[in-house]
Amino acid sequence: xxxxxxxxxxxxxxxxxxxxxxxxxxxxxxxxxxxxxxxxxxxxxxxxxxxxxxxxxxxxxxxxxxxxxxxxxxxxxxxxxxxxxxxxxxxxxxxxxxxxxxxxxxxxxxxxxxxxxxxxxxxxxxxxxxxxxxxxxxxxxxxxxxxxxxxxxxxxxxxxxxxxxxxxxxxxxxxxxxxxxxxxxxxxxxxxxxxxxxxxxxxxxxxxxxxxxxxxxxxxxxxxxxxxxxxxxxxxxxxxxxxxxxxxxxxxxxxxxxxxxxxxxxxxxxxxxxxxxxxxxxxxxxxxxxxxxxxxxxxxxxxxxxxxxxxxxxxxxxxxxxxxxxxxxxxxxxxxxxxxxxxxxxxxxxxxxxxxxxxxxxxxxxxxxxxxxxxxxxxxxxxxxxxxxxxxxxxxxxxxxxxxxxxxxxxxxxxxxxxxxxxxxxxxxxxxxxxxxxxxxxxxxxxxxxxxxxxxxxxxxxxxxxxxxxxxxxxxxxxxxx
Amino acid sequence: xxxxxxxxxxxxxxxxxxxxxxxxxxxxxxxxxxxxxxxxxxxxxxxxxxxxxxxxxxxxxxxxxxxxxxxxxxxxxxxxxxxxxxxxxxxxxxxxxxxxxxxxxxxxxxxxxxxxxxxxxxxxxxxxxxxxxxxxxxxxxxxxxxxxxxxxxxxxxxxxxxxxxxxxxxxxxxxxxxxxxxxxxxxxxxxxxxxxxxxxxxxxxxxxxxxxxxxxxxxxxxxxxxxxxxxxxxxxxxxxxxxxxxxxxx
Numbered sequence: 001x002x003x004x005x006x007x008x009x010x011x012x013x014x015x016x017x018x019x020x021x022x023x024x025x026x027x028x029x030x031x032x033x034x035x036x037x038x039x040x041x042x043x044x045x046x047x048x049x050x051x052x053x054x055x056x057x058x059x060x061x062x063x064x065x066x067x068x069x070x071x072x073x074x075x076x077x078x079x080x081x082x083x084x085x086x087x088x089x090x091x092x093x094x095x096x097x098x099x100x101x102x103x104x105x106x107x108x109x110x111x112x113x114x115x116x117x118x119x120x121x122x123x124x125x126x127x128x129x130x131x132x133x134x135x136x137x138x139x140x141x142x143x144x145x146x147x148x149x150x151x152x153x154x155x156x157x158x159x160x161x162x163x164x165x166x167x168x169x170x171x172x173x174x175x176x177x178x179x180x181x182x183x184x185x186x187x188x189x190x191x192x193x194x195x196x197x198x199x200x201x202x203x204x205x206x207x208x209x210x211x212x213x214x215x216x217x218x219x220x221x222x223x224x225x226x227x228x229x230x231x232x233x234x235x236x237x238x239x240x241x242x243x244x245x246x247x248x249x250x251x252x253x254x255x256x257x258x259x260x261x262x263x264x265x266x267x268x269x270x271x272x273x274x275x276x277x278x279x280x281x282x283x284x285x286x287x288x289x290x291x292x293x294x295x296x297x298x299x300x301x302x303x304x305x306x307x308x309x310x311x312x313x314x315x316x317x318x319x320x321x322x323x324x325x326x327x328x329x330x331x332x333x334x335x336x337x338x339x340x341x342x343x344x345x346x347x348x349x350x351x352x353x354x355x356x357x358x359x360x361x362x363x364x365x366x367x368x369x370x371x372x373x374x375x376x377x378x379x380x381x382x383x384x385x386x387x388x389x390x391x392x393x394x395x396x397x398x399x400x401x402x403x404x405x406x407x408x409x410x411x412x413x414x415x416x417x418x419x420x421x422x423x424x425x426x427x428x429x430x431x432x433x434x435x436x437x438x439x440x441x442x443x444x445x446x447x448x449x450x451x452x453x454x455x456x457x458x459x460x461x462x463x464x465x466x467x468x469x470x471x472x473x474x475x476x477x478x479x480x481x482x
Numbered sequence: 483x484x485x486x487x488x489x490x491x492x493x494x495x496x497x498x499x500x501x502x503x504x505x506x507x508x509x510x511x512x513x514x515x516x517x518x519x520x521x522x523x524x525x526x527x528x529x530x531x532x533x534x535x536x537x538x539x540x541x542x543x544x545x546x547x548x549x550x551x552x553x554x555x556x557x558x559x560x561x562x563x564x565x566x567x568x569x570x571x572x573x574x575x576x577x578x579x580x581x582x583x584x585x586x587x588x589x590x591x592x593x594x595x596x597x598x599x600x601x602x603x604x605x606x607x608x609x610x611x612x613x614x615x616x617x618x619x620x621x622x623x624x625x626x627x628x629x630x631x632x633x634x635x636x637x638x639x640x641x642x643x644x645x646x647x648x649x650x651x652x653x654x655x656x657x658x659x660x661x662x663x664x665x666x667x668x669x670x671x672x673x674x675x676x677x678x679x680x681x682x683x684x685x686x687x688x689x690x691x692x693x694x695x696x697x698x699x700x701x702x703x704x705x706x707x708x709x710x711x712x713x714x715x716x717x718x719x720x721x722x723x724x725x726x727x728x729x730x731x732x
Contacts, residue, residue: 431570433530433554435572435584436554437530437564438558439559439584439588439591444587451574452572
């Protein structure tokens with residue numbers, strides 16, 4: 001059918017990135033480049049113990065022997081690793097006891113993002129560990145959590161205060177040899193979050209971290225570690241925005257989750273980093289290794305992600321289901337627009353008996369973007385009666401974008417039950433016409449249809465996040481009809 | 483209410499409407515019948531503003547406004563409603579949320595506040611009874627997994643909720659069994675009054691036993707070639723279209 005989509009697609013491309021601003025804070029930044037000296041410098045700036053420096057240096061050796069992977073369905077100019085500064089910390093390093101001591105410029109930044117700490121504080125039950133260019137500057141609710149024995153702090157602090165825990169678990173789920181970017185992260189990570197829930201404790205609030213990339217040309221190498229001891233529960237929220245930049249910015253984080261017997265970890269992400277402009281210039285490269293280990297019996301790890309940002313995304317939050325009866329879940333909405341490229345999905349590795357996994361992936365492509373789902377379901381010989389259900393849906397807006405599905409299934413145990421469903425649909429001009437005939441304006445109609453499509457996943461997000469995610473979907477796709 | 487003059491419309495270069503004239507006054511019910519391909523559904527789509535059709539000539543005035551210059555949603559907000567022949571499914575969007583969005587968009591365009599929740603809910607309760615629509619269906623996603631009959635009833639439910647000034651029913655009777663046909667017709671009849679007008683597009687006379695029209699028009703090859711009262715429908719049922727079409731063929 002003859003449908004006018006070009007003017008509308010043009011309109012999308014004219015939508016400016018709302019969070020494109022740079023905070024003017026004095027920054028302590030190391031020279032560009034990557035070598036042993038830089039790693040030693042980072043480690044000494046952070047006053048790290050010898051074992052961690054050694055661990056970093058070993059990772060650097062491993063990384064040097066690796067080559068950058070190329071198998072993903074993405075196309076980009078590879079970063080020059082020697083042109084990046086691997087450490088940037090605000091110079092006026094604040095020791096904060098209250099919000100009033102936060103740098104006013106930073107406060108303004110947070111206000112622009114709509115996540116001012118006052119607001120966050122008022123939101124019942126959200127503790128925020130605000131990470132800005134590699135160093136945590138404000139942590140709230142810490143005391144309240146401490147009463148329960150919950151440790152929630154920046155990775156740097158954890159290294160100082162709980163070195164035995166960090167040493168025990170770091171690299172356990174994502175070893176340094178795992179992949180190119182994990183090795184790089186292990187060598188140069190500057191900060192991140194550390195979260196430890198003791199035995200039998202149900203964390204009473206959502207733990208939340210907002211990441212921001214700020215200093216131009218600074219790579220971000222976050223390291224997050226969440227450990228849930230036996231019978232504990234935690235819901236962790238990660239939200240991200242980055243200011244507008246011309247040059248591509250590299251982000252290679254590592255997130256490790258460990259759930260012991262009967263423990264449950266929910267990890268939710270809303271990511272809207274700068275996706276680049278309408279010509280595909282600029283934007284964040286997001287190459288993240290996220291993996292959870294269901295170590296104990298009856299443990300459960302759920303990943304929920306809403307991805308609307310970044311120029312190139314390469315990310316597979318995964319679960320290793322080692323404990324008997326353990327459960328892994330992956331719920332994802334990935335939106336790409338303009339020239340964005342996303343290759344994302346999950347890996348569910350079944351090792352234990354009666355392990356179960358569920359994958360619900362909803363891709364939405366608009367503009368000239370490419371959106372790929374790549375997933376592996378692996379049932380090892382030891383995983384008797386393992387079950388998986390996968391559903392991968394793709395929604396196309398316009399006819400210049402692409403959606404791809406690459407499901408890999410490896411089954412080594414014939415008692416396994418694996419189901420896979422996939423659909424591809426085009427956002428119907430007939431659906432839009434129907435909505436508009438009822439008096440609903442076009443933008444709202446798109447938002448309705450897209451949110452309806454993504455509902456299964458959005459429903460998995462904690463309340464406060466779900467609202468933000470819905471708005472984000474509407475903003476990301478504003479005007480993109482096809 | 484609506485005045486259509488010399489309307490010409492085409493799709494992908496094919497001329498479908500070739501000089502259609504029709505005037506509908508307040509409170510009137512007009513039926514349009516005609517063989518397949520005569521342009522019945524095209525007329526409905528063009529009036530609603532479907533961009534797949536191009537109007538090449540003619541005028542349509544709705545409540546004194548040039549409707550052809552208006553967007554789809556503005557036509558709807560002005561009070562034009564189309565009950566679709568094939569209602570679409572919108573997965574994940576509840577029928578209730580959908581209608582609430584529609585009602586509020588219409589109200590906001592008229593400078594009114596959002597409908598109060600209580601008022602909305604009692605309206606849903608009242609109107610869903612009208613078409614004997616199960617409470618379950620009103621809460622499900624728009625048309626998703628509805629049977630053919632349920633979809634058509636849902637269209638009438640939408641109409642009852644939106645209370646348009648002028649409603650076009652595009653083959654609302656197709657695919658309905660006799661019970662569903664009665665339910666749909668009762669819903670429409672309950673909405674008839676001295677102000678509201680209807681354009682009923684159908685293939686079958688039996689619908690017009692239930693929704694009794696003031697006028698019946700025969701559409702053939704993009705033009706109205708005969709107009710009569712309800713007895714014309716009976717005559718068509720009995721004799722088919724040939725006796726009329728032959729008389730106009732040159």
